[in-house]
Amino acid sequence: MTTAAYPPTSKKIANAVMLSITGICAFLVVAVLLFILGYLVVNGAKSLNWAFFTKLPAPVGEIGGGLANAIVGSGKMLLIAAALGVPVGLLGGVHLAEFSGSAFASIVRYTTDLLNGVPSIVMGIFVYTLVVVPMHHFSTLAGGIALGIMMIPIALRSTEEFLRGVPQALREGAMSLGASKTQTILTVIIPAALPGIITGIMLNLARVAGETAPLLFTAFSNQYWSPGFDQPSASLPVVIFNYAISPYEDWHRQAWAGGFVLLTAVLLINIVARLILSRRTSLPR
Amino acid sequence: MSFAERLRKGDEAAYLVTLISALTIVLITVLLAQHLWSNSVLARQKFGFHFLTSSTWDPLSGNFGALPFVYGTLLTSFISLLIAVPVGIGAAIFLSELAPRGISNALTFLVELLAAVPSVIFGLIGIFVLVPMLNVVIPPIAAHLSFLPIFGGSFFGVSYLTAGLVLSIMIVPFIVSISREVLMAVPTAQREAMMALGATKWDVTWRSVVPYARRGIIGSIFLALARALGETMAVTMVIGNVPEIHASLLSPGYTIAAVIANEFAEASEDLYLHALIEMALVLFVVTMIVNASARLLMLTAGIREIRE
Structure with missing residues (x-):
């Protein structure tokens, strides 16, 4: 008695075809990234010059100028964002990982x-009603607060994850030496999880650095320097947006240059942070 | 240990401080909902549910209907899912089931970088690269398909289709990386059992691994949908910003997020402002529901951690 060979040819063909299709899908997604990178490098690098980093925007119609005020504005907003988002997220994460019961933690x-899933434009409106309306004008502060609020959810979740990744034995070791819970957290657990927490914060900052929608009606924009923290301020993403939809050729050039600078910064931080994370196999991702 | 002793060592204080930080999350969420609600009261009182069914958007006469924006938001998100779901799941299957571990990790790394690209960059590429490209590619194709209402009318580059395409690129990384994690979490025994019966690799994957991971994959699609619904900058830059309803995918349109981005700063009348904030409220509620369902699906599938 002979048995038919299994799997039959039709199944083998289906196998080869479907497997190839999935491979094409994967390479398609990656190709899109390379395509975007390629365009930004080509168009951005040729539009980039020293004035871009050092000069204020030229008046409408004039060629030249730079986005120095937008770069500084973005930096200031990220500073406020980190000052707000990191402590709240960090402490909240400590609470979930070290103090709270599981029911409270899951809520x-x-x-x-x-909160993390709320569209960023909605966040912008929220901060508008929360900060801009009482202050009666747009400001660097409002923009920073919008970005800071957006940082909290991820800061909290990543801190909690990294703390949970610290081996239980370390906690028990510290406790057995008579350390209080607070001492254990401050001197043993957080130091052990610190590299992870810091890379998490870097990724978080890189993410909000590219946010545009929450800044449109919080920080608004500004043609000039924005002294202090209570004036409307330019930021890199908003200026890229405004310039890209403008009718001026030279502004398009600046938008490409801005996009190139922004993307390079965001991707570099991502690459470094993810390499550090993947190296530390003892900690969760 | 007495309470006084513990307090001295700072445990109670630390407990309180960290508790307040954790509660800040809840506070922000409640405040967010309350602010959107109370700052849209004028529009809600004047238009009621008619707001969502009226297609008149006339700031000058103070008539506001959200239908063109709701339509545009749903249509562009639908187009983006139509493209991103098959490609994303296909890629996730390749990365988790077929590719050697090294290649899979390298490609996943690149996919995650794609997820990190800011939305305004996608808009930049959309305006200056995709729109001119589609202006060359689409008209000859559309000429043959113009008997279908969804391909009727003339094409100017900015359209529902363009926005849907850009959105699909933006959400595909989420579908890929979450679905890959879900697929990789399927127990090996699930694969081995079917392989032992002589099934091909594809049969094992499609009939044994994918069904097992079904809930997690659907969850990843919901998460991607929530992103697409709320995505603002890239869509604003390529949809054309016309508050009209068209059957043709090649027509320019508008979305909720885009109209807020474009008109909020120039809305001088209170009613106008409240109408825009009511749209933000609609967007907030819808994305909340979609996200909540996604997370619930993930939880019932036993996935606690979702890396985004």
Whole structure:
């Protein structure tokens, strides 16, 4: 008695075809990234010059100038964002990982994930009603607060994850030496998780650095320097947007240069942070 | 240990401080909902549910209907899912089931970098690269398909289709990386059992691994949908910003997020402002529901951590 060979040829063909299709899908997605990078490098690098980093925008119609005020504005907003988002997220993460019961933790975690999913434009409106309306004008501060609020959910979740990745034995070791819970957290657990927490914060900053929508009606924009923190301020993403939709050729050039600088910064931080994370196999991702 | 002793060592204080930080999340979420609600009261009182069904958007006469924006938001998100779901799941299957571990990790790394690209950059590419490209590619194709209402009318580069395409590129990394994680979490025994019966690799994947990971994959699609619904900058830059409803995918349109981005700063009347904030409220509620369902699906599938 002979048995038919299994799998039959039709199945083998289906196998080869479907497997190839999935491979094409994967390379298609990666190709899109390379395509975007290629365009930005080609168009951005040729539009980039020293004036871009050092000069104010030229008046409408004039060629030249730079986006120095937008770069500084973005930096100031990120500073405020980090000052607001990192402590709240960090402490909240410590609470979930070290203090709270599991029911409370899952409620907060769920809320955090939902808050993280709120569209950034809605966040912009929220901060507009929360900060801009009482202050009666747009400001660097409002922009920074918008970005800071957007940082909290991810800061909290990543801190919690990294703290949970610290081996239980370290906690028990510290406790057995008579350390209080606070001492254990401050001197043993956080130091052990610190590299992860810091890379998490770097990724978080890189993410909000590219946010445009929350800044449109919080920081607004500004043709000039924005002294202090209570004036409307330019920021790199908003200026890229404004310039890209403008009718001026030279502004398009600046938009490409701005896009190139922004993308390079964001991707470099991402690459460094992810390499550091993948190296530390003892910690969760 | 007495309470006084513990307090001296700072445990109670630390507990309180960290608790307040954790509660800040809940506070922000509640405040967010409350602010959107109370700052849209004028529009809600004047238009009621008619707001969502009226297609008149006339700031000059103070008539506001959200239908063109709701339509544009749903249509562009639908187009983006149509493209991103098959490609994303295909790529996730390749990365988790077929590619050697090294290649899979390298490609996943690149996919995650794609997820990190800011939305305004996609808009830049959309305006200056995709729109001119589609202006060359689409008209000859559309000429043959113009008997279909969805391909009717003339094409100017900015359209529902362009926005949907850009959105699909933006959400595909989420579908890929989350679905890959979900697929990789499927127990090996699930694969081995079917392989032992002589099934091909594809059969094992399609009939044994994918069904097992079904809930997580659907969850990843929901998360991607929530992103697409709320995405602002890139869409604003390529959809054409016309508050009209067209059957043709090649027509320019508008979305909720885009109209807020474009008109909020220039809205001088209170009613106008409240109408825009009511749209933000609609967007907020819808994305909340979609996200909440996605997370619930993930939780019931036993996935606690979602890396985004």
